[in-house]
Amino acid sequence: MEAKFMDIRNILVPLYDGGTDSALTTALLFARKFGAHISALVATGDARDVAPLAGEGLSGAMVEEMMQATEAEDRKRVLQIKAKFDAFTQKHDLRPQRPLSWDRSPDDTGLSASFDIVTGSAHDAVVWRARLADMTVVPHMSETDNARATETLHAILFDSGRPLIVAPPRIPAVVGRRLCIAWNGTAEASAALRSTLAVAQSADAVRVLVSPDYHRIGPEGERVIAYLNLHGVHADLHEFRSIDRSVGAGMLAAARAFEADMLSLGAYSHSRLRQMIIGGVTRHVLEKADLTVLMSR
Template sequence: MSVRKFLLPVSSTASAEAALQAGLLLARMWNAHLEVLYVQSDTREIAPFAGEGLSSALIEDMMTATEREGGARAQSLQELFRAATDHAAVPVGAAHRGADEPSASFTTLTGREEMLVAHKARLADLTIVPHPLAGEDVAAAEALHAVLFDSGRPVLLAPVAPPLHIGKRIAIAWNGTANAASALASAMAFIRQGDSVCVLSSEEYCRPGPSPEDVREYISHHGVEADIARFRSVDRNIGAGLLAAAGAFGADLMVMGAYSTASRLRQLILGGITRHVLENAEICVLMNR
């Protein structure tokens, strides 16, 4: 199995730059197609929430300003896209089936971003999402959760800074859950081509299920040899211990199941492993549920 299509939803130039460079790097790596997606707000959906007591003229002005802002943002993102594809020497246009070269395209849609991103992600091998802390982009976090919870497909969290390479040294965060198994399956194309693979495990992190040794045995059938590293929490934080272990291995890609130990709402309120990784990871993280 290979990776042939990536989706990259973008919402601002501040957060999109590193993710765009990561996406183009992956497109070149796999001779795949990268579709960059910008979703502009539909002013017809905004109008009912504009507030009671506002005059029709004021609401019209608000809708016009929203359209103008969205158009300007789309233009700036397209300019960033053109500059990045030129620099990466990736042809722009529709993907050619079976073509042995990378390609990229820019798509603009109008509507609800989280819904459209989830729908488009269902037919992408992997969706790349800008890091939520890059440019303090709240929309990036919403896109990430839309893919995780509503697409049935994996998501790749891009780093804040543009990566030099992705998938040379791969850390598998293993806790024995179905979510971790789903992430592992989604990452096998990368794992088979990686230079080094390490399974990260901890008694604090693991749940009933296959052991790290079972993971090593499984991927050996794919011709991949893996090390196993045990880690401990850092300051009673399992997520911090996980990232520290990935850093010690020198990973440029970490694979993990998302929100496998608690509900998303509980993790967002109380904190959790997934939330800590999302907020603090400096490398690419491939997640699935």
């Protein structure tokens, strides 16, 4: 069956001080695979957020000075990120477009990219754009200590309704050629499976990963194989085991043994708070994965 790649046409990439090269390269690899547009975005804080400090005993002049310093720092940061973006687009011959213009026909396979600057919270500035993106690519969590990047990652995952792609720590050479799909029967795993179909249809090899330590109530792995087959994807089934009682470590080891360059899984089947406190598969993969990861919930 011929693969159809129309599912992925707009790739959002929030840009930060760290992880820019890997995130942009990951987005470019997907864009080449699907003929998609890259929508790069920088979110800046609102300098007026420091105004409440006037109630903490600071004079109006001091608050105004802090607002000006915040704006200057943000301008400097944006200029640095824009310079990296421009160098990247020129190197890879990406056609520039105005943000949100999207004046492309379905038959237009030329690669294009846009750069936009927005002001506001991660939720308002990035998540709302992510809701009209077919995927959003963010840096690996351990790539940067930027708290804003981590906050945005979770905001996209929980409130965009669209799949999240976490770029690997190092700049990847390929993406989606050897794909592992983690399955545990949950609604989150189902959402990730559906989001992965376009990639799976173009992959050279696909493996579904299951584990008695990972599975919850829901369809078994054999049914996933049958479902993929209906979509023209031929996959095999592999059962992995936890490593030192860590399901996440066992999953990543199984993906590594398959020589996968991409892993797909449902995120936060348990609550995020529970995983932050006692650990969990999602948290382990976010922190330890050395390959491209698709997450959905």
